[in-house]
Amino acid sequence: MSASAADAQPVVIVGGGFGGLSAALALSHQQPRPPIVLIEPNDRFVFLPLLYELLSGELQTWEVAPRYAQLLDNRGIVRLQERARRIDTVTGTVETDSGVCLAYGQLVLASGSEPQDFGIPGVREHALQFHTLSDVARLRNHLRQLQRQPRNNGVDRPGVALVIVGAGATGVELACKMADLLEGAAELHLIERGDSILPLAKAFNREQASLALQRRGVHVHLNQSVQSVQADSVTLQDPNTPPLKHNGLIWTAGTRPRVPELIPSPQCRGERLLVDASLCSLTSPNLVVIGDVAAHDNADGTAGDWPRTAQVALQQGEAAARTVMATRARVQAPPFQYNDLGEMMSLGKGEASLTGLGLTLAGPLAYRLRRLTYLARLPGLSLGLRAAGAWLLGG
Numbered sequence: 540m541s542a543s544a545a546d547a548q549p550v551v552i553v554g555g556g557f558g559g560l561s562a563a564l565a566l567s568h569q570q571p572r573p574p575i576v577l578i579e580p581n582d583r584f585v586f587l588p589l590l591y592e593l594l595s596g597e598l599q600t601w602e603v604a605p606r607y608a609q610l611l612d613n614r615g616i617v618r619l620q621e622r623a624r625r626i627d628t629v630t631g632t633v634e635t636d637s638g639v640c641l642a643y644g645q646l647v648l649a650s651g652s653e654p655q656d657f658g659i660p661g662v663r664e665h666a667l668q669f670h671t672l673s674d675v676a677r678l679r680n681h682l683r684q685l686q687r688q689p690r691n692n693g694v695d696r697p698g699v700a701l702v703i704v705g706a707g708a709t710g711v712e713l714a715c716k717m718a719d720l721l722e723g724a725a726e727l728h729l730i731e732r733g734d735s736i737l738p739l740a741k742a743f744n745r746e747q748a749s750l751a752l753q754r755r756g757v758h759v760h761l762n763q764s765v766q767s768v769q770a771d772s773v774t775l776q777d778p779n780t781p782p783l784k785h786n787g788l789i790w791t792a793g794t795r796p797r798v799p800e801l802i803p804s805p806q807c808r809g810e811r812l813l814v815d816a817s818l819c820s821l822t823s824p825n826l827v828v829i830g831d832v833a834a835h836d837n838a839d840g841t842a843g844d845w846p847r848t849a850q851v852a853l854q855q856g857e858a859a860a861r862t863v864m865a866t867r868a869r870v871q872a873p874p875f876q877y878n879d880l881g882e883m884m885s886l887g888k889g890e891a892s893l894t895g896l897g898l899t900l901a902g903p904l905a906y907r908l909r910r911l912t913y914l915a916r917l918p919g920l921s922l923g924l925r926a927a928g929a930w931l932l933g934g
Contacts, residue, residue: 548574548644550863551633553623553799555579555607557587557849558830559649561856562863567614569864575615576641578633580622582606585672588849589913591716591885594675602914604672623650625800628823633799645825645863648812649856652794652831652847661768666704666790669713681787682717685724699725702773702785704765705792706731708740708884711748713791715887718755725786727757730773732764732792739846744884747892747901755887765792794847796832808834808842816874817862818855827862829855845877853916854878883909 550566550573552559563577583604592598607618621635626646634640654670656662667681668674685699701717703710706729714729721727729736729752736752736759737745752759764776768790772782796810805822806813811834813821818833820826830852837843845851858875865872881895883905891906893899900908 546644546867548631548642549576549617550574550645550647551576551578551641551643552647552649553578553626553633554649554651554830555581555584555618556649556651556830557852558651558856558859559647560584560610561853562647562649562827562829562859563611563616563856564614565857565860566863567616569860572615573644573863573867574617576617576619576643577607577611578619578621578623578635578641579607580620582608582620583672584610586849586913587670588883588885589910590669590675591712592910593672594679594713595716595720595888597888598910600672623799625802626826627802628805628820628826629803631825643825645827645866647827647829647856647859647863648798648820648832649828649830649852649859650797650799650832653797654790655793655795656790657793659765659767662765662790665768665770666788669709669789669791670794678789682720685721685786688724698784700728700783700785701725702728702730702783702788704730704773704788704790706733706736706759706761707791707793708737710789710791711736711752712885713789714757715748715751715755715890716885718757719888727755728760728783728785729757730760730763730765730775730783732762734762736761740884741882741894743894743899743901744882744892748884748886751886751890751892794831798832808836811844817865817872818859818875819862819866819872824866827859829859850880851877883912885909 552563555577563575566575583606585604589598589603593603611618621637623633624636625634632640632642654668667678703714710729714727718727737748766774766776768788772784773788774782805820811832812828814828814833814835818827818829820828831847835843854877862872883893885891889903889906891909892901893905893909
């Protein structure tokens, strides 16, 4: 497709998560504004870092998962509630699962990630997930069932256990929140194949998380890999460790990028698409790749990937909009520069840990700052201010 022909076509964004929605909103503010189409199968945008507060009832669905119709209202963005199946970068077209075919001038691929079971037997059949709104609803119902089980004169029931696999941020934050919700109705076990929880976290947050798990009596099993999952037990790789009985297993051990079929095949590292400094695919200048599906190499050839976090995706979404507009104007796009704004973790009801922007803090104040910071960052300023105001008024 020629440059002039590409300019006549819309900018198509595949995926409405942090990166895709941020790119769409940033493009909607450009003058002149290009035609924008957002392809996203879900009805609601999910602010993933606040799913824990949705599980506990500390926040409501409208605060954590606003509807796209509300976020995109009067912004000149066309939303197609579909899932992209195939992208042809030669013809400049994207096809959806239902067979809709759209031509694009530039395409922003922000299709995100999905849970990864690593082919371990039984995970898909027996494990709960914590990735979507429906996952939260299923887990909440499961917790209520355990809470309703009778106890002997108020004494906790021995042998009733929940298992969380994966001690990254999701697993640790979920373990703390669930321990507070269960109030002793079940033991909690956290299984990690590495020798430490939160291997990618900042030291202060890792230390505070360890203390939070200890205070809540969570059993942490390090250097333990899962061999298989059964309906009521999990078998570990260590032959000297007996199967661990459970009354529910939540899998948070990893994700994989969700990438539509691309024609022709792009340059990749693993399952992620390699991009240049301005986030363009190495094989197609009209394809901008951001978030969990993007990989980047340093000048010396070593991997220089960015953290796969919400703040990276938000920043890349805005950078993707700049790259798209530079491409349409036929000027050099600026390189993406990641600005680390710090790290925040939920560590149970009313507790959190944060480090960054000159702050190192844990406890109730950190919890309030974390919530206010995230709510203020909700895409769509009016919604973010309304959510933050509702929280402040509610104490």
